[in-house]
Each structure stands twice: as C-alpha cells, then as structure tokens.
Amino acid sequence: MDLKIIKREKRLCMCCMEEHEVKTVLVKEEAAFKNKKITYEASYLYCDKAEELYMDEQQIQENDIRLKDAYRQSEGLLTSNEISAIRAKFGISQSDFCILLGWGRKTITRYESHQIQDKAHDTILKKIDQDPEWFLLLLNDSRKNLSAGAFQKYLAIATTLYEEDRDAYLRKAIEADYARFQGNQLFHGNTNLSLDKTVDVIRYFAASAKITALYKVKLMKLMWYADALSYKRRGFAITGLVYQALPMGAVPIGHNSIIDLKDVPCEEVDMGETNAYHFSLKGEVVFPFLTVDDKNILDAVIDKFGKMDKTEIVNFMHKEQAYIETTPRDVISFKYAENLRI
Numbered sequence: 575m576d577l578k579i580i581k582r583e584k585r586l587c588m589c590c591m592e593e594h595e596v597k598t599v600l601v602k603e604e605a606a607f608k609n610k611k612i613t614y615e616a617s618y619l620y621c622d623k624a625e626e627l628y629m630d631e632q633q634i635q636e637n638d639i640r641l642k643d644a645y646r647q648s649e650g651l652l653t654s655n656e657i658s659a660i661r662a663k664f665g666i667s668q669s670d671f672c673i674l675l676g677w678g679r680k681t682i683t684r685y686e687s688h689q690i691q692d693k694a695h696d697t698i699l700k701k702i703d704q705d706p707e708w709f710l711l712l713l714n715d716s717r718k719n720l721s722a723g724a725f726q727k728y729l730a731i732a733t734t735l736y737e738e739d740r741d742a743y744l745r746k747a748i749e750a751d752y753a754r755f756q757g758n759q760l761f762h763g764n765t766n767l768s769l770d771k772t773v774d775v776i777r778y779f780a781a782s783a784k785i786t787a788l789y790k791v792k793l794m795k796l797m798w799y800a801d802a803l804s805y806k807r808r809g810f811a812i813t814g815l816v817y818q819a820l821p822m823g824a825v826p827i828g829h830n831s832i833i834d835l836k837d838v839p840c841e842e843v844d845m846g847e848t849n850a851y852h853f854s855l856k857g858e859v860v861f862p863f864l865t866v867d868d869k870n871i872l873d874a875v876i877d878k879f880g881k882m883d884k885t886e887i888v889n890f891m892h893k894e895q896a897y898i899e900t901t902p903r904d905v906i907s908f909k910y911a912e913n914l915r916i
Contacts, residue, residue, distance in 0.1 A: 577601060577620060589621035589628050596621065607645045614644035635688075642690055651696045658686045660703045665731045670724055674709075674716045675702075706736035741836035745769055748828045755816045755827075755905075763801050763811025763908045770863040772813045773837050775800060778864060778872050780839045780855040784880040790833065790851040791822050792879075795887045798824035798906075799875045802896065804868070805911040812868050819900040823891035827905075878916050890915070 581598035600615040616637045618627040629637065643653040652660075661671050661682065668682040675681075675698065685691045691699070702709055709732045717725055748769060755761045779785055779796055788796075801811035815826040826832060833840045839855040861869070879887050891897055896910035 578615070580617075587619075587621050587623070588630070589619070589626050590623045592623065594623065599627070601627065605641055607641060610645065610648065612641060612644045612648065614640050616640060638688060642688065646690060651691060651693070652699055654686050657682070657691070657699060660699055661686075663703070663731075663735070664709060664728060666728050667724075670720060670728070673719050674712050706732050706739050710736060737836055744831050744835055748831050751828050752814075752816065760907045760909050761816050761905050762814050763805045763911075764809060765811045765814040767814035768863065769832075769835065771868070772797075772815060772832060773835055774861040774863040775813055775868075775872065776833075776838050776853065777855055777859060778861050778869065779876070780853040781859050782876050782880065784876050786881055787883060788853045789884065790829075790853075791884050792882075792887055793853055794825045794829060795823050795891050796875055796879055797826060798891075799879065799914075799916065800872055802908065802911040802914050803875060803916060804871050805908045806914050807871065808867070811908065812864075812871065817906045819897055819902055819904055819906050821902070823888050823897065824906055874916070 577597075578600040579597050580600060582595055583598075584594065585596050586593050587596050597620040599618055599620045601618055602613065603616045604611055604613050606612070617633045617640070618629055619633070620627055639654055643655070646653050661668065664671075666674065668686070669679055671682050672679050677695070681695075685695070702712075710729070713720075713725070713728055713732060720728075749767060752762070752767045756766075775797060776793065779793060780788060785796075797813070797815065798817050801813055801815060801817075804810065804812045813826075815832075817824040817826050832838070833851060833853075839853055841852045841854065843850045843852050864872070879890075882890070894910070894915060895913045896906050899910060900906045
C-alpha cells in the first residue's frame with residue numbers, strides 16, 4: 575500500500591488501544607461520485623502494530639470534502655478552499671457574503687464545507703474573484719443590509735483591490751502599446767520601458783519645491799527633457815518612454831494612461847470650460863526606482879525649467895532640433911539629444 579506520511583505523533587491509538595507513535599497518512603483512493611469515477615487522496619491514521627488504517631471523526635469530514643473537491647476540479651468548479659480564499663481576499667464574513675450576493679444565509683457556509691455549488695453560482699464566485707469593481711457595485715447595493723462598520727471595512731479592502739487590479743490592467747495595456755517600439759533604440763532611448771521609473775520620475779517632479787504650476791503639458795516636457803538629457807550624458811534614457819511631436823511639444827505614447835497609474839499624484843482640476851491635471855506631492859517621500867545619477871539629471875532639468883510657465887517651456891521645446899526635424903505626430907528620435915539645448 576502506497577502511504578504518504580504527513581505527520582507523526584505519540585498518542586493513544588484507537589485501533590490497538592495502546593499509546594505509541596501514530597502516523598497521519600494520505601492514501602490515493604477511487605470512489606464513484608455523481609456517476610463519475612473520482613481519484614483523490616484520503617487522510618487516515620495508521621497503526622504500525624495492527625498494520626491497519628482508520629479514521630477519526632475529523633478525518634471522516636475532511637475526506638468527504640477531499641472527495642467533493644476532487645469532483646469539483648474534474649468539473650472545472652472552484653474547490654471549497656478556493657471559495658474560502660475568495661471570501662478571505664475581501665475580508666468578508668460568510669453571512670455578509672451571502673447578503674452581498676443575495677443568496678440564502680448558509681449558502682457560502684455549505685459551499686465551504688460539504689455542498690457542491692451549481693455552475694451558475696460558481697460563475698458568479700469566479701467573477702467576484704476577478705472583478706473587484708463588481709464587488710464594489712454589489713456592496714453599495716447591499717449597504718442598508720450591512721452594519722456601518724462592516725460596510726466600511728469591506729469598502730476599504732475592495733477599493734484597494736480594485737486600484738491594484740486597475741493598475742495592473744493599465745500597465746499591461748501600456749506595455750502592449752510599447753511592444754512595437756522594442757526594436758528601435760532611437761525611439762525608446764536605448765532603454766526598456768520601466769513604468770516603475772516613469773512613476774518615480776513624475777513623483778520626483780511633483781515633490782520638488784523648485785517647480786511651479788506643474789500641470790500636464792509642463793510635466794510632459796520635463797519628462798522628455800529628462801530622458802533626452804540622460805541619453806545625451808549616458809547613452810540611455812531613464813524611463814524607456816517613446817515620445818511623439820504634438821502641437822504642444824513632446825508627449826509620451828500612452829500619456830493619458832500613464833498619469834492614471836497608481837501612485838501618480840494627479841489631481842483633476844475644474845478650470846471652467848475644461849479640466850486640467852495638476853501634479854503635487856507633499857511630505858517625506860522616497861523614490862526607490864531612481865538612482866543617484868537619475869536624480870542628478872532630474873535636478874538639472876528642474877533647475878532649467880522649474881520656474882517656467884507652460885508657454886515658456888513649450889516655446890523652448892519648439893526650438894529644439896528634435897522638434898523642428900520631426901514630422902508632426904511622428905516619434906521623436908533620440909539621435910537629436912546630442913544637440914539638446916541644455
């Protein structure tokens with residue numbers, strides 16, 4: 575018999591009724607469940623003296639779940655542990671989860687133990703797991719049926735998960751957009767795209783007391799000058815961003831998504847007929863993805879352009895060879911960095 579030993583302990587053996595080392599083992603078994611042959615690992619206690627397997631009350635319950643979880647896996651359904659993990663991810667109790675989903679009060683308790691969920695409920699649970707935004711919508715609909723403390727707790731956890739999920743999606747979308755530029759080092763400045771560095775560059779500018787009125791147009795120019803100056807000095811850019819020549823100057827590909835990345839300190843400001851995007855970061859901050867040399871380059875850009883307003887920096891940019899020689903809306907080559915005016 576093939577036994578997988580998972581624990582040994584000295585205890586009263588209920589098989590031979592003597593005290594000695596008893597092994598907890600796993601045994602591969604087959605059983606018919608819902609007209610299907612299922613293979614699973616059952617947990618037993620093993621008595622060496624009697625050479626017998628036996629189960630205690632807890633193992634009887636555990637093996638029932640093991641069998642049903644093996645059936646769930648064969649049918650592409652969530653296991654009991656996976657259902658429990660989804661609930662734990664949102665920090666929500668079994669009863670409150672049922673309220674949120676509009677199910678009977680004991681439904682989740684049964685699914686996490688002995689009862690196999692139907693495919694419709696399984697689909698809902700998988701969607702909840704993959705879509706924190708949907709959890710937030712259901713949570714808001716269920717607010718009146720939850721205590722204020724529980725609602726706030728679930729809201730905080732789900733909001734964090736949603737932001738992380740959204741950030742991961744944005745990063746994948748930006749990286750996919752940049753994949754087409756990988757073969758041309760003069761487009762990305764001889765640097766692989768680093769969104770971590772990109773976020774830190776924005777945060778570094780936003781935290782500087784030497785920069786006034788840091789709105790989106792000005793920020794985009796500062797970012798280009800930082801990458802161009804880095805390429806001029808070191809032969810490679812800081813961020814790996816690719817820049818286009820737009821009417822207001824250099825702008826990185828995917829700029830609208832970039833400023834929506836998590837940890838970018840962007841505030842939308844109502845300017846009457848339009849909205850503006852302001853960047854500011856207060857207090858003690860760290861920039862883990864920037865090197866000392868990176869910061870020196872950023873400081874040089876800040877010293878040159880920090881006090882310029884939008885019009886001044888745009889006009890300065892328009893006189894760069896990189897802008898003059900690039901067809902409108904085309905990618906700006908880093909080959910022009912050697913003639914940078916700073």
